[in-house]
Ligand code: G
Ligand code: G
């Protein structure tokens with residue numbers, strides 16, 4: 001209830017901010033992308049995690065409004081970074097399926113890009129699934145239009161959602177982000193290892209890029225490299241960082 005009341009206010013009153021988590025390419029040894037993650041600094045309750053307030057935003061019909069703030073702010077910030085970088089970094093933003101159901105998402109993204117001057121070729125959309133997909137035809141069309149603009153589209157938290165396999169067969173995706181639950185249980189040659197290895201071969205069999213999330217140890221990294229997974233994200237590389245700290249890391253490498 002407190003969150004429901006406070007959220008519209010938070011969006012208008014600067015209580016939200018973004019952190020960025022790097023995504024490393026192990027082959028080029030570059031941070032090739034950053035994922036923008038929203039945070040809410042509540043004046044009384046302190047820091048609230050998006051795991052708590054994103055579902056609230058979806059329930060009270062504020063998700064489009066919230067994500068408009070997130071995408072605009074991320075584009076503005078990372079556009080400035082890119083002006084100071086020899087090679088631009090990609091920006092990944094999360095969009096809730098609830099939001100996608102409600103709007104023409106390619107128009108939403110196009111408006112944000114036009115307003116901020118951020119290049120579509122440096123943008124990745126992560127579809128986060130909290131509900132089953134409705135309006136499948138419209139969603140497919142929207143994703144196709146995003147791709148025509150040069151925007152990449154990934155399915156987030158792959159493998160744990162309601163219908164991940166269904167999605168990868170039906171949506172024209174560029175890639176998936178493997179949910180971190182898979183890595184948490186992975187050890188050399190156990191069942192989770194085999195499963196992760198098979199999912200990574202999707203890259204070759206289905207033409208989908210794979211980003212491994214939740215890489216927490218050197219062992220994880222080495223196993224993934226052996227499997228041919230070159231895009232990795234997780235605490236072993238970096239936690240979500242404040243923007244200046246993240247920019248410094250992008251500049252200096254890891
Ligand atoms: O940052 P953290 O690990 O606390 O994120 C928790 C969850 O919140 C993750 O699943 C992440 O995808 C989600 N999240 C963070 N920012 C956004 C956002 O702007 N939109 C949506 N839909 N989800 C977000
Ligand atoms: O669903 P999504 O992938 O957007 O979730 C991002 C969330 O995962 C953020 O809340 C972030 O803090 C968390 N996270 C990122 N890397 C790791 C990791 O290596 N281990 C764990 N346990 N959580 C992580």
Ligand code: NA
Pocket residue numbers: 094126128156157
């Ligand atoms: Na996400």
Ligand code: MN
Pocket residue numbers: 035126156157177213
């Ligand atoms: Mn993610």
